[in-house]
Amino acid sequence: MGRPPGLSVRLKLTLSYAGFLMLAGGLLLAVVWVFLLRYVPDGQFWIPGPHIPNRSDLQRAFAPRALQAMAFLLMFGLAGGWILAGRMLAPLTRITNATRKAATGSLSHRIQMEGGRDEFRELADAFDAMLEQLEAHVEEQKRFAANASHELRTPLAITQTLLEVARNDPHRDTGELVRILHAVNTRAIDLTEALLLLSRADQRTFAREEVDLSLLAEEATETLLPLAEKHGVTLETSGDVTPTLGSPALLLQMTTNLVHNAIVHNLPADGIVTVHTERRDDASVLRVENTGRRLAAELVPTLTEPFQRGTERARTDDHAGVGLGLAIVRSIVRAHEGTLDLAARPAGGLLVTVRLPRAPRAPSPSGAG
Numbered sequence: 001m002g003r004p005p006g007l008s009v010r011l012k013l014t015l016s017y018a019g020f021l022m023l024a025g026g027l028l029l030a031v032v033w034v035f036l037l038r039y040v041p042d043g044q045f046w047i048p049g050p051h052i053p054n055r056s057d058l059q060r061a062f063a064p065r066a067l068q069a070m071a072f073l074l075m076f077g078l079a080g081g082w083i084l085a086g087r088m089l090a091p092l093t094r095i096t097n098a099t100r101k102a103a104t105g106s107l108s109h110r111i112q113m114e115g116g117r118d119e120f121r122e123l124a125d126a127f128d129a130m131l132e133q134l135e136a137h138v139e140e141q142k143r144f145a146a147n148a149s150h151e152l153r154t155p156l157a158i159t160q161t162l163l164e165v166a167r168n169d170p171h172r173d174t175g176e177l178v179r180i181l182h183a184v185n186t187r188a189i190d191l192t193e194a195l196l197l198l199s200r201a202d203q204r205t206f207a208r209e210e211v212d213l214s215l216l217a218e219e220a221t222e223t224l225l226p227l228a229e230k231h232g233v234t235l236e237t238s239g240d241v242t243p244t245l246g247s248p249a250l251l252l253q254m255t256t257n258l259v260h261n262a263i264v265h266n267l268p269a270d271g272i273v274t275v276h277t278e279r280r281d282d283a284s285v286l287r288v289e290n291t292g293r294r295l296a297a298e299l300v301p302t303l304t305e306p307f308q309r310g311t312e313r314a315r316t317d318d319h320a321g322v323g324l325g326l327a328i329v330r331s332i333v334r335a336h337e338g339t340l341d342l343a344a345r346p347a348g349g350l351l352v353t354v355r356l357p358r359a360p361r362a363p364s365p366s367g368a369g
Contacts, residue, residue, distance in 0.1 A: 009092075010085045017081030018074060025073040029066045036062060091120035095127060107135040143306070155188040195324070197253060201331035206247040210359045213242040213251070213286050214277040220255040221275055224263060232269040233290075235259070239277030243359035244284040246336045251356075254332040255286065257325040258352055262290035265350070283338075283355040292349035300342050300350070304330040329354075 094111055101109045110131065113124035159181060166177055221228075221235045228235050244251070255275075262273040271291045278285040306327040326342075329352075333340045338356040345351055 010082070010089055013085035013088070014078060014081035017084060018077030021073050021077035021081075022070065025070060029069065033062065033066075091124065095120070095124055098127065098131075102131060102134075107131055107138060152188065152191060155184045155191075158184050191324070197250075197328055201250060201328060201335045206250060206335075208245045208247065210243055211246055211248050211251050213244060213255070213284055213356070214239045216248075216252050216255045217259075217275045217277055217286065219252060220259045223256065224259050227260070228263050228273065231263055231266060231271065233263050233266050233271040233273055235263075235273050235275070237275045239275075240279060242277040242279045242284045242286070244336070244356040245359050246356065250332045250335070254329050254354070255288075257329050258286075258288040258354075261325045262288050262350070262352075266290050266292045267348075279358070282358070284358050286354040286356070287351070289345070289351045290349045291345075291347070294348040295344040295350060297344060300344050303342060303350075304340065 091113055094113065098109055098111045110128045111124040112128065113121050115121060162177055162181055162184075166172055166174070217237055217239065221237050225235060259273060259275060263271075266273065273291075274287075274289045276287045276289075278287070304326045306324055330340050333354055333356070336356050338354060341353040341355075343351045343353075
């Protein structure tokens with residue numbers, strides 16, 4: 001939106017300094033003037049010299065000197081105000097230059113303002129922190145877009161290859177071809193739905209209501225019980241009522257993803273998945289723990305990155321998902337102002353702890369009617 005040009009802040013401050021100095025000088029001269037009128041006698045008084053002055057002579061001599069003093073104060077105020085305003089606004093100029101660089105896409109620039117902590121230093125530090133977050137977010141989005149493009153291109157390439165084979169070999173068994181195409185198409189649909197869910201969680205556009213995490217844990221384990229039985233995994237749930245505020249659909253998806261991940265990435269046989277909910281003073285906690293192979297410490301933080309499955313085996317597993325399970329969990333937890341902690345178990349496997357804000361206590365009924 002175009003705006004008409006106005007006075008610069010430096011010029012406004014300069015005029016303010018000069019105006020204040022003129023006001024102070026005018027008040028000082030007014031005090032001197034009042035002093036002359038009140039304490040100098042009206043008649044003639046003796047001062048050593050050839051001429052004996054009176055009050056009128058002093059008044060006539062005072063007026064031009066006062067004007068000269070005011071003119072000097074004006075020039076001094078404008079020059080001094082301009083210099084002082086420039087020094088005071090120098091940090092703001094650095095912040096403005098950094099903002100313009102960021103507007104052109106240069107997010108790696110930092111102000112790094114020196115000196116003690118004042119309003120400009122706090123503004124610069126906050127701006128640097130914002131640039132750091134923006135840069136990390138942009139880099140994350142670039143990696144996500146590249147990974148998503150690769151993952152989406154794979155099923156499309158497979159489909160194209162199968163169709164070319166069918167066209168070149170019309171006598172090929174179509175039943176097997178249809179089965180493979182169905183599996184590839186299902187994977188592409190699952191990936192697309194996961195991407196949409198991830199986008200929805202990042203946008204935080206959902207209504208919040210009270211949700212019991214213990215009920216979500218029971219629903220998720222019941223839904224995934226056939227998968228657990230197929231993998232030879234035992235599901236164990238425990239915990240009391242654990243209320244929080246959020247989207248029931250997103251929180252159920254979060255719980256389901258955690259339990260699904262714990263089942264798939266488990267021991268080949270006799271694995272265990274433990275789902276526990278707990279109500280604490282400061283948070284509502286969901287904990288999902290599973291047995292499995294030992295994980296390297298440097299691998300655990302990367303598991304929440306998109307398309308990081310942790311094992312090569314998971315890429316060929318029919319139930320391994322599309323590599324967005326924990327990434328979706330992280331986005332849902334962030335959208336609910338919670339925290340997500342992943343820790344490798346010493347005996348093997350993973351412990352995932354989700355902490356969400358507790359739902360406020362309902363007001364107790366007052367008075368009996």
